[in-house]
Amino acid sequence: MSARLKVAIIGPGNIGTDLMIKVMRNSQHLEMGAMVGVDPASEGLQRAARLGVATTAQGLDGLLALDIFPDIDIVFDATSAGAHARHNEVLQQHGVQVIDLTPAAIGPYVIPAINLEAENASNMNMVTCGGQATIPIVAAVSRVAKVYYGEIVASISSKSAGPGTRANIDEFTETTRAAIEKLGGAQRGKAIIVLNPAEPPLIMRDTVFVLSEPADQAAVERSIEQMVASVQAYVPGYRLKQRVQFDVVPPEAPLNIPGLGLRHGLKTSVFLEVEGAAHYLPAYAGNLDIMTSAALACADMMARRRIAAGIARGLKEAA
Structure with missing residues (x-):
């Protein structure tokens, strides 16, 4: 298994763009796969494209149609509570890990300092x-x-x-x-x-x-x-x-x-x-930074687990 897992971000606004930068600069186990939006003129989509990230302005359906989608392991949803319900339903059908940065709270609440290591749900909610x-x-x-x-x-x-x-x-x-x-x-x-x-x-x-x-x-x-x-x-x-x-x-x-x-x-x-x-x-936008930092910590932990599991399976098969 690769030492890094590919991720997609739905929502190229302030939170999604900041999260993309954090994945590219700070993550040890993740790499950007795709940025997803609904407005072709979105600054976040344009920035992602300049950075060499696959983009779509066709929302979730556009993500599913991208050539890179089969390689996506984790999706961050930085849209809205209302939109998240459908996003999660579809992504779960494809076996994709979902990190929810909306207040939808479909999955369990996760705050890294409290319960990150104990949580292993397929949808994790970053509270607010x-x-x-x-x-x-x-x-x-x-x-x-x-x-x-x-x-x-x-x-x-x-x-x-x-x-x-x-x-x-x-x-x-x-x-x-x-x-x-x-x-x-x-x-x-x-x-x-x-x-x-x-x-x-x-x-x-x-x-x-x-x-x-x-x-x-x-x-x-x-x-x-x-x-x-x-x-x-x-x-x-x-x-x-x-x-x-x-x-x-x-x-x-x-x-x-x-x-x-x-x-x-x-x-x-x-x-x-x-x-x-x-x-x-x-720097004054600490409210957004703490959300993206928590989401990154959560996804990095999930990636670390999956990579370790893949290595363990490989060693077992080799034996």
């Missing part, structure tokens, strides 16, 4: 940019204490929110909320996204509020710092903006958590920022 940035923090608290409630606020530059993001705001909040509970371990979750129109554009900022049972503050802080280091392994611009903040909520003055009732314990507040690597997008 806000989820990739904040849910690791909720999970870090969950490693130390039971989490009653996790709330995240993702603030991104309006300029880094393309038409896909804007069309999927409802899906963003619902998918992120569900992943706060599923991967973060919170009993209840809430997600808010803010599109900031400030000029010059501001870097992505994220705030995480967690209410947990009483816990050792030093242990919680250590767990969060370890989780931040794990995310930085594939998103170098991910960092704490300031030290973790703690407030003790006493039993005599509990907080009312919708759906759970009155709870007391430890409130943990974490303030993050995400600076993009500026491979294609500007």
Whole structure:
């Protein structure tokens, strides 16, 4: 088996183009096979063609018709939640691994710092940019204490929110909320996204509020710092903006958590920022960079597994 697997990207917008650059520059196990769009004048399609990548402006049907399609092992879908359902259905019929960068959430949620090594589904959902940035923090608290409630606020530059993001705001909040509970371990979750129109554009900022049972503050802080280091392994611009903040909520003055009732314990507040690597997008677009970086980490892991399995089969047949 080849030391690299060929991938295709559906959606030549900002996310798809940045992902293409990351595959070509940073991946150890992947190589670009095709870029897929619907607009022949798309800047992303034109850039891909200049870089020698096969392109089609006929959408998924065009990808299926390309000579290179039989060699495609992994497809990244960077379109929309609505379009992803058909894309996934067709690609699964062809046995293609799908990495979903939309909020469709057909497959299991995957955040590399939390569950990448344990996941092996044929469709993997990258949650949302806000989820990739904040849910690791909720999970870090969950490693130390039971989490009653996790709330995240993702603030991104309006300029880094393309038409896909804007069309999927409802899906963003619902998918992120569900992943706060599923991967973060919170009993209840809430997600808010803010599109900031400030000029010059501001870097992505994220705030995480967690209410947990009483816990050792030093242990919680250590767990969060370890989780931040794990995310930085594939998103170098991910960092704490300031030290973790703690407030003790006493039993005599509990907080009312919708759906759970009155709870007391430890409130943990974490303030993050995400600076993009500026491979294609500007550095302030950390919200897009963390999605493409997470997707690349996911696909590289899948490729590594498949290559290793192919080598193992080859050795077995040779014996």
